[in-house]
Amino acid sequence: MNNGPLLFLGFFLAIAFSWTGIVVTNLVQQTQAGGTQPYFDPASESVVPMPMSGSARQGQLVYQDLGCVYCHSQQVRNSLSRDPAAESPDVARGWGSRGNVARDYIFDGRLFLGTMRTGPDLRNVGQRLPIATWHLNHLYNPQSTSAGSIMPPYPFLFDVREVKGEPSPNALSLPPEFAPPPGYEVVPNKRGEALVAYLLSLRTDYELPEAPGGGQ
Amino acid sequence: MSSASSLVTSIDPRSTYVQERSELSRIDESTRLLALIFFGTAVGWLFLGTIFAVTASYKMHTPDFLGSWDWLTFGRIRTAHLNTVIYGWATNSGVAVSFWLMARLCRTVLRHAGILYVSGAAWNFGVALGTYGILAGDSQSVEWLEFPPYATPLLFVSYALIGVWGIITFRFRRSEHTYVSQWYLLAALFWFPWLYSVAQIMLVFAPTVGVIQPLTNWWFAHNVLGLWFTPIGLAAAYYFIPKVLGKPIHSYHLSILGFWSLAFFYNWAGVHHLIGGPIPVWVQSAGIVASLMMVIPVVVTGINHHFTVVGSFTAVWNSPTLRFIVFGALNYSVTSLIGSAMALRSVNQVTHFTHFTVAHAHHGMYAFFTMIMFGSIYYIMPRIVRKEWPSANLISVHFWCTAVGIMIYVIGMSIGGALQGLQLLDVDKYPAFLDIVRNTVPWLFSRTLAGVLILVGHIAFAISFVWMLLKPRSAMETAPTLFNTPPALKLKTP
Numbered sequence: 001m002n003n004g005p006l007l008f009l010g011f012f013l014a015i016a017f018s019w020t021g022i023v024v025t026n027l028v029q030q031t032q033a034g035g036t037q038p039y040f041d042p043a044s045e046s047v048v049p050m051p052m053s054g055s056a057r058q059g060q061l062v063y064q065d066l067g068c069v070y071c072h073s074q075q076v077r078n079s080l081s082r083d084p085a086a087e088s089p090d091v092a093r094g095w096g097s098r099g100n101v102a103r104d105y106i107f108d109g110r111l112f113l114g115t116m117r118t119g120p121d122l123r124n125v126g127q128r129l130p131i132a133t134w135h136l137n138h139l140y141n142p143q144s145t146s147a148g149s150i151m152p153p154y155p156f157l158f159d160v161r162e163v164k165g166e167p168s169p170n171a172l173s174l175p176p177e178f179a180p181p182p183g184y185e186v187v188p189n190k191r192g193e194a195l196v197a198y199l200l201s202l203r204t205d206y207e208l209p210e211a212p213g214g215g216q
Numbered sequence: 217m218s219s220a221s222s223l224v225t226s227i228d229p230r231s232t233y234v235q236e237r238s239e240l241s242r243i244d245e246s247t248r249l250l251a252l253i254f255f256g257t258a259v260g261w262l263f264l265g266t267i268f269a270v271t272a273s274y275k276m277h278t279p280d281f282l283g284s285w286d287w288l289t290f291g292r293i294r295t296a297h298l299n300t301v302i303y304g305w306a307t308n309s310g311v312a313v314s315f316w317l318m319a320r321l322c323r324t325v326l327r328h329a330g331i332l333y334v335s336g337a338a339w340n341f342g343v344a345l346g347t348y349g350i351l352a353g354d355s356q357s358v359e360w361l362e363f364p365p366y367a368t369p370l371l372f373v374s375y376a377l378i379g380v381w382g383i384i385t386f387r388f389r390r391s392e393h394t395y396v397s398q399w400y401l402l403a404a405l406f407w408f409p410w411l412y413s414v415a416q417i418m419l420v421f422a423p424t425v426g427v428i429q430p431l432t433n434w435w436f437a438h439n440v441l442g443l444w445f446t447p448i449g450l451a452a453a454y455y456f457i458p459k460v461l462g463k464p465i466h467s468y469h470l471s472i473l474g475f476w477s478l479a480f481f482y483n484w485a486g487v488h489h490l491i492g493g494p495i496p497v498w499v500q501s502a503g504i505v506a507s508l509m510m511v512i513p514v515v516v517t518g519i520n521h522h523f524t525v526v527g528s529f530t531a532v533w534n535s536p537t538l539r540f541i542v543f544g545a546l547n548y549s550v551t552s553l554i555g556s557a558m559a560l561r562s563v564n565q566v567t568h569f570t571h572f573t574v575a576h577a578h579h580g581m582y583a584f585f586t587m588i589m590f591g592s593i594y595y596i597m598p599r600i601v602r603k604e605w606p607s608a609n610l611i612s613v614h615f616w617c618t619a620v621g622i623m624i625y626v627i628g629m630s631i632g633g634a635l636q637g638l639q640l641l642d643v644d645k646y647p648a649f650l651d652i653v654r655n656t657v658p659w660l661f662s663r664t665l666a667g668v669l670i671l672v673g674h675i676a677f678a679i680s681f682v683w684m685l686l687k688p689r690s691a692m693e694t695a696p697t698l699f700n701t702p703p704a705l706k707l708k709t710p
Binding site: 002005007008009010011014015017018019021022023026027029030035036063064065066067068070071073075077078079080088092093097100101102103104105106108109110111112114115116117118119120142146148149150151152153154156157193200213 | 656
């Protein structure tokens with residue numbers, strides 16, 4: 001073990017092995033198998049998944065800069081049971097109708113699979129909670145919709161301003177104990193609107209042949 | 217300036233002038249300023265990172281605390297904590313320990329130290345810029361790679377310089393044998409630039425499509441731990457345990473087995489962060505197998521360290537260096553075995569996505585790596601500044617606060633996390649997610665308590681460190697600062 005070049009060859013092989021195996025092999029495999037292309041479903045004559053809208057894309061950047069990923073995953077976990085018929089616990093919890101597969105993420109840009117569930121999984125939050133006003137109230141102060149939550153409030157995604165003339169159409173209607181003083185209203189700013197658009201866009205409401213229960 | 221010829225001779229190992237072994241202190245002396253730069257900045261980052269940590273921990277059970285500023289929202293301050301302690305504290309102290317050990321083990325004075333001055337300045341500037349970026353909202357939200365793209369190229373260049381310097385020093389080695397610590401250090405210096413550059417390119421600068429991103433992310437993030445911090449921690453343990461006790465390491469052959477099995481298995485283990493996720497099942501299985509195979513290097517290294525220590529427990533307990541390092545080495549074995557178990561599908565189903573993982577990460581990075589860095593600093597600093605540590609009591613406060621603090625942290629969050637995981641799987645009994653969240657809150661309070669204890673320990677450490685630098689050199693210092701000075705070393709007072 002005193003031979004410098006031989007040592008380096010060993011170091012090189014060790015890391016080259018895992019990089020090739022974990023990263024490069026899967027990159028090649030995914031590209032060759034057409035895994036980065038959406039799927040055309042002949043039955044419904046639709047193409048899935050669909051690219052994200054512009055406002056959702058902006059909201060994704062807000063999601064990124066606020067670090068939502070550290071408390072919320074975005075993957076309905078597949079069953080780990082040996083029994084192929086076993087239901088995924090995430091599906092049982094109502095977090096989605098099926099486990100996620102690679103193709104669900106081809107239009108995501110940056111992926112936020114996450115490793116932590118301090119809060120619930122959000123991959124299908126747009127399907128589970130499709131109401132924009134709920135999300136806005138929840139982001140402004142999570143206690144207003146979910147008492148006892150440990151999610152931080154995000155008041156900086158909103159403007160509290162004096163009502164001049166008619167109240168704004170997009171002003172929040174908050175429970176009295178969370179509402180601003182009389183004569184004032186809470187209105188989401190651009191970042192707040194975009195973040196909610198992103199959350200509402202998170203939904204896996206289609207089938208893929210390779211997905212669990214997809215007939216393959 | 218005799219530029220060309222002196223450059224040639226300066227990189228030709230045959231022209232090295234003869235150095236006697238007694239020149240060890242000259243070797244230490246040559247690392248002095250650099251070690252001070254890297255250790256000094258490391259202590260600063262550690263302090264800042266701990267403040268971020270305690271704030272984030274407090275915010276998690278009391279979310280309204282400092283809730284009005286986006287700069288201080290949990291998602292940013294938690295990320296600032298991770299990056300300052302990983303790239304500020306752990307990497308800076310790891311680099312300083314690496315080149316001090318490297319110079320000693322190669323029996324050569326530090327050469328081309330200018331490379332390290334430049335890289336040290338660039339590295340710390342990069343970390344500061346990156347931390348500012350995270351707090352200002354430019355975080356990448358890719359775990360362990362959050363620094364914005366305007367900070368990372370600087371970090372890569374400065375890091376690559378450190379790697380180059382390591383190879384130059386190794387070329388100048390005057391020792392016949394390469395010791396096990398040198399393999400670990402060289403490998404780590406070689407692996408990290410590869411990991412960092414590939415991960416940056418494939419995730420940030422030219423991102424791949426779809427799930428190749430998380431695969432690259434966890435190949436990188438787990439390997440930062442496995443192929444960068446772990447080798448440095450083990451190199452230090454392999455050096456200091458026999459050095460301070462004055463006996464050879466138990467088995468040379470076991471150390472070879474331990475090194476190469478770590479090099480080939482740790483690499484693949486990162487995929488266990490994606491078990492059950494949208495990636496091919498064969499990769500998940502490969503990651504699980506590699507994680508289980510990690511039992512080999514862990515047990516082998518554990519045996520080697522344990523049998524070296526056996527019979528010298530009093531010496532270990534009295535030496536600040538060894539008390540920290542043996543604590544770290546023990547926790548390396550425990551946390552690695554827990555980690556292997558966590559990769560099993562049946563265990564992973566419960567522990568993944570919970571605070572159990574957070575406890576495990578801190579068990580590895582703090583109870584193992586950071587404690588070994590503390591121990592190393594307690595050994596290295598007196599030799600480079602030629603002063604003794606000012607107070608054994610401060611070291612004692614440092615040890616007990618951090619050791620008890622991290623144990624409360626790991627045990628509390630492990631129990632809380634395991635309960636959280638079991639409740640998440642039990643939809644019939646816990647249909648409401650919010651109930652599970654509420655049940656974690658007492659455990660989150662235990663973490664804040666642990667964090668405050670650790671902060672107190674770090675304050676004691678920082679005071680010790682600064683006091684030592686500022687105090688004058690004293691003729692009365694004849695013995696190292698130990699917890700219990702043996703009578704033979706005590707200065708006879710008239």
